[in-house]
Amino acid sequence: MRLHVVDHPLVAHKLSTLRDERTDSPTFRRLTDELVTLLAYEATRNVRTEPVEVTTPVAVTTGTRLSHPRPLVVPILRAGLGMLDGMTRLLPTAEVGFLGMVRNEETLEASTYATRMPDDLSGRQVFVLDPMLATGGTLVAAVRMLLERGATDVTGVVLLAAPEGVAVVEKELADQPVKIVTAALDERLNEHGYIVPGLGDAGDRLYGTAG
Numbered sequence: 001m002r003l004h005v006v007d008h009p010l011v012a013h014k015l016s017t018l019r020d021e022r023t024d025s026p027t028f029r030r031l032t033d034e035l036v037t038l039l040a041y042e043a044t045r046n047v048r049t050e051p052v053e054v055t056t057p058v059a060v061t062t063g064t065r066l067s068h069p070r071p072l073v074v075p076i077l078r079a080g081l082g083m084l085d086g087m088t089r090l091l092p093t094a095e096v097g098f099l100g101m102v103r104n105e106e107t108l109e110a111s112t113y114a115t116r117m118p119d120d121l122s123g124r125q126v127f128v129l130d131p132m133l134a135t136g137g138t139l140v141a142a143v144r145m146l147l148e149r150g151a152t153d154v155t156g157v158v159l160l161a162a163p164e165g166v167a168v169v170e171k172e173l174a175d176q177p178v179k180i181v182t183a184a185l186d187e188r189l190n191e192h193g194y195i196v197p198g199l200g201d202a203g204d205r206l207y208g209t210a211g
């Protein structure tokens, strides 16, 4: 498993506003959208391409286009939905699958309540979207399911990661073709499994009462 923390002043600036408890839901949604496009730039560095002939007004040249099989983008509902538009804007040929997962706030165990994606992912590159990597339970379960269906490589695109969760992904998915791209690696988890300093509950801040 490879971890990439995107170190860029625009990412740091937008993330700081996202963390601020005074940021309301509409602004939170917009910043999430903007951040995912910056993370996607890094996350898609190895997306498959093929050469294509292009006729410019001046000459014929060889360009590049995204190739088949099409990448699959999988937002983890609910909070991951806030990252979908930004990702598909950069990856227009992508197919989109859906995974509904929720973490039990007492036991911190993740469970799956909805799955809508191709059964056969042989040879597919997959991008999993979820703003928060906390204990890692959700991401590990999601990635396992994608690898079982034959995905060739899986990239988790997250806004914030906790060191504890990264360690769990590293242990549980050792030697698997998995990469994580995050805007920041935070300090730790608190006793409720929340990321510190974090940004609170991403799903509530995206889709809860607008502040």
Ligand SMILES: O=P(O)(O)OC[C@H]1O[C@H](OP(=O)(O)OP(=O)(O)O)[C@H](O)[C@@H]1O
Binding pocket: 076, 077, 078, 079, 080, 101, 102, 103, 104, 108, 110, 130, 131, 132, 133, 134, 135, 136, 137, 138, 139, 165, 193, 201, 202, 203, 204
């Ligand atoms: O790394 P973990 O400890 O598994 O926690 C992270 C998960 O928790 C949050 O989802 P939540 O269960 O709150 O669902 P929601 O998106 O519907 O709010 C978050 O969006 C992740 O999916």
Ligand SMILES: O=c1cc[nH]c(=O)[nH]1
Binding pocket: 132, 134, 193, 194, 195, 196, 198, 199, 200, 201, 202, 203
């Ligand atoms: O800090 C956290 C941890 C899990 N889920 C969230 O939304 N926030």
Ligand SMILES: [Mg+2]
Binding pocket: 079, 201, 202, 203, 204
């Ligand atoms: Mg939530």
